[in-house]
Amino acid sequence: MNNDHDFGEKVRPTEGPLHVLVLYGTRPEAIKMAPVIAALRRRPDRFRVTVCNTGQHREMVDDVQELFGLAADFDLASMSPGQGLNQLGARILFGLDRVLADVTPQWVLVQGDTTSAMAAALAAFHRRIPVGHVEAGLRTFDLQRPFPEEANRRIIDTLAELLFVPTDAAQRQLLAEGVASTRVHLTGNTVVDALQAIAARIPAEPAVEEVLVTIHRRENFGAPLRGIFRALRRLAESFPAVYWIYLVHPNPAVGRPAVKLLAGLDNLLLTAPLGYLEFVRRLRRCRFVLTDSGGIQEEAPTFAKPVLVLRDRTERPEGIDAGVAKLVGTSEEAIYREARVLLVDAEARRRMSLPVSPYGDGHAAERIASALTGECYPPLEPV
Numbered sequence: 001m002n003n004d005h006d007f008g009e010k011v012r013p014t015e016g017p018l019h020v021l022v023l024y025g026t027r028p029e030a031i032k033m034a035p036v037i038a039a040l041r042r043r044p045d046r047f048r049v050t051v052c053n054t055g056q057h058r059e060m061v062d063d064v065q066e067l068f069g070l071a072a073d074f075d076l077a078s079m080s081p082g083q084g085l086n087q088l089g090a091r092i093l094f095g096l097d098r099v100l101a102d103v104t105p106q107w108v109l110v111q112g113d114t115t116s117a118m119a120a121a122l123a124a125f126h127r128r129i130p131v132g133h134v135e136a137g138l139r140t141f142d143l144q145r146p147f148p149e150e151a152n153r154r155i156i157d158t159l160a161e162l163l164f165v166p167t168d169a170a171q172r173q174l175l176a177e178g179v180a181s182t183r184v185h186l187t188g189n190t191v192v193d194a195l196q197a198i199a200a201r202i203p204a205e206p207a208v209e210e211v212l213v214t215i216h217r218r219e220n221f222g223a224p225l226r227g228i229f230r231a232l233r234r235l236a237e238s239f240p241a242v243y244w245i246y247l248v249h250p251n252p253a254v255g256r257p258a259v260k261l262l263a264g265l266d267n268l269l270l271t272a273p274l275g276y277l278e279f280v281r282r283l284r285r286c287r288f289v290l291t292d293s294g295g296i297q298e299e300a301p302t303f304a305k306p307v308l309v310l311r312d313r314t315e316r317p318e319g320i321d322a323g324v325a326k327l328v329g330t331s332e333e334a335i336y337r338e339a340r341v342l343l344v345d346a347e348a349r350r351r352m353s354l355p356v357s358p359y360g361d362g363h364a365a366e367r368i369a370s371a372l373t374g375e376c377y378p379p380l381e382p383v
Contacts, residue, residue, distance in 0.1 A: 017048040018372060021105035023096070025054030025078070025116030028191075028295045030061050031276060032111050034068035035193035035365035036134060046373055050103050054078045054092050054116040060250075063275045067198070074099045078116075085115055085148060092119035100127050107372060110160075111135055111190075113146075113153035121156045131156070134190060134368065136163035137170030138294075138315035145219045145313050146294075153315075164368050166298075166359055167318050187367035188360025188380045191295060195302045196362045198280045209242045210286040211235075211339070214273075215310060216249035217292040224330035225254065228310055229261040231335035232290070236268040238336075239343055244268040245282065288342050288349065290335070297325055298359045306352035308338050318358035323351065 022037050024030045030053075040047040053061060053072035056079055065071065076095035078088060092115070100108070100123060108124035110117040111134040121131045133156045143150050157163060163179065165171045166189035174184050215228055236244050248258050248270050262268055274282065283289070288306040289296055297316045300307045307325040319325030328338045342349045361380060370377035 017044065017046055018107065019048045019050070019103070019105045020107045020109060020372065021050045021052060021100070021103065022109045023052045023054065023116065023120045024061070024111060025056030025076075025092070026114050027057050027060040027064055027273075027276070029111045029114060029116065030064040030068070030070065031194050031295075032134065032190045033109070034064070034070060035190045035197065036109065036111075036368055037070065038068075039365035039369045043369060047369070050074070050105060052076065052096065052099055052120075054096070054120070056088065056092075056114065056116045060273060067276055068194075089115050089119040092116055093123050096120055096123040097127070100124060100129060105129060107132055109134060109368075110156060113138070113149035113156070115148065115152065118152040118155050121159045125159045130161035131159055132162040132164060132368070132372065133157060133160035134164045135166055136160065137165040137167075137174045137184075139173055140313040140315045142313055145311070146315075147218050149294075150315070162371060164364075164371065166364070169318055185367065185371045186380050187371070188362075188364035189298055190360075190364045190368070191298050192302055192357060192360035193362050193365050195280065195299055198277060199284065199303075202277070202281050202284065205281070205285045207287060208285050210282065211242060211244050211288055211290060212282060212286045212296075213244060213246040213290045214249070214293050214296060215246075215291070216251065216254055217311065220292055220310070220330060221253050225257055226261065227330050227332045228335060229257060231332040231339070232268070233262055233265065234332070234336050235339050235343075236262075236265045238340070240267050242267065242287075242343065245286075246270050247273045247279075249273065288339075288352070290339065301325070301354075301357045301359065304353045304355045306342055306349060308335070308342070310335065316359075322354065322356055322358045324354050324356065324358075326352070 022033055024033045040049045051072045052074040055075055055077045078091040108129050109132045110120045124131050136157050138153055140150050163184045164187045171184055171186045248255050284303045289300045290308050292310040297307055297319050301319055301324045309325055309327045310330055312329050328334050367377045
C-alpha cells in the first residue's frame with residue numbers, strides 16, 4: 001500500500017527562501033527543535049524561519065529558549081490550570097490557525113508526540129500546508145502506553161508529508177506500514193545535536209555516586225507509581241552512600257505521592273526539574289538513570305550512562321538492543337533488583353556503559369534542512 005498524500009491545492013514553492021514555521025510547546029520539543037532552527041537559520045538564502053511556542057510548558061520552555069537563544073515569534077499561551085487534553089488541543093488548533101492564516105508558511109515542522117505537535121499537524125493539514133514530522137516512526141503498538149503519545153505520533157505520521165526518523169528501526173516501521181519511501185528520511189535524533197552543543201559548554205567532571213530519577217508517564221499514575229516509589233525508598237535506605245536525585249515533575253499526580261512516600265531521607269533529594277544545562281551536567285557525572293521518560297532513554301547513551309526504563313513497553317527499543325538500557329517495569333522488586341545489580345556489580349555496570357549512541361551522530365538537524373530542499377545529505381550509519 002502506498003500512503004502518498006494528495007494535498008490538492010497544497011502550498012507551492014515560491015521564489016526566494018523557503019518559509020518554514022517551526023513549532024514547539026514542551027521542554028523536550030524545544031530542546032529537540034533548537035538544533036533544527038539553528039540549522040535552518042544558518043542558511044538564510046534557503047530558509048526563512050518563523051517560530052511558534054504553544055505554551056504547553058511555560059517555565060520549563062522559557063529555560064530552554066534562553067539556553068539556546070530562541071525567541072518565539074508567536075506564543076499561543078494555550079495552557080490554563082486544570083484543563084484537559086481536549087481543551088488544550090482545541091486551544092492550540094484555534095490559536096495556530098490564526099497564525100497560519102497570517103504568516104502562510106510553506107512548511108510546518110512539529111516534533112515528537114505531544115498534544116502540541118498533534119494539534120499543530122492537524123491545523124496545518126486543514127490548511128493544506130505540508131507537515132514535516134521530526135522524530136517520526138516510533139511505536140509501542142499500545143494506544144494506552146504511553147497515553148496519549150502513542151496515538152498522537154500515529155496521527156502525525158499519517159498527516160505528515162515528510163517523516164524524519166531517528167533510527168533505522170523507525171524507518172523500517174514506517175515502510176512496513178506502507179509509507180512511501182520518498183516521504184521517509186533517516187536523519188538521527190536531534191537530541192544528540194542538542195546534547196553535544198550543550199556538553200561543549202560544560203567542563204568535564206569525574207563520575208560521582210549519584211543516580212538520576214525521573215518519572216512522569218500517565219500510565220504510571222496510581223499503583224505503578226507507588227511501586228516505583230517503594231523501590232526508590234528501599235534503594236536509598238540500602239545504599240546510604242549513594243545520592244539519589246529525583247527530578248519531580250510539576251504534575252500534582254506525581255508530586256503529592258512523591259512527597260508522601262519519599263520524604264525524610266538524607267540521601268534522596270526531591271527537586272523540581274533542573275535547568276537543562278544543569279541536567280546535562282548531572283547526567284554526564286551520574287552512575288546511571290532510573291526513568292520512564294522517552295527523551296532520557298535517548299540522552300543517557302550519548303554519555304555512556306546505563307538506563308533502567310520504568311515502563312512495561314518502550315517505543316525506543318534501540319537502546320535495549322544495544323545493551324545500554326533495560327526495560328524493568330514498575331514492580332518494586334524488579335526495580336530494586338536491577339538497580340542493586342548496577343550498584344554492586346561493576347562489571348554489569350560496565351557492560352551497560354558502552355560509548356555507543358544508537359540515536360544519532362549530532363548531524364540530524366543538517367539532514368532535515370537538506371531534506372526540505374531536496375538536497376542529498378550524508379547517510380546516518382545504523383548502530
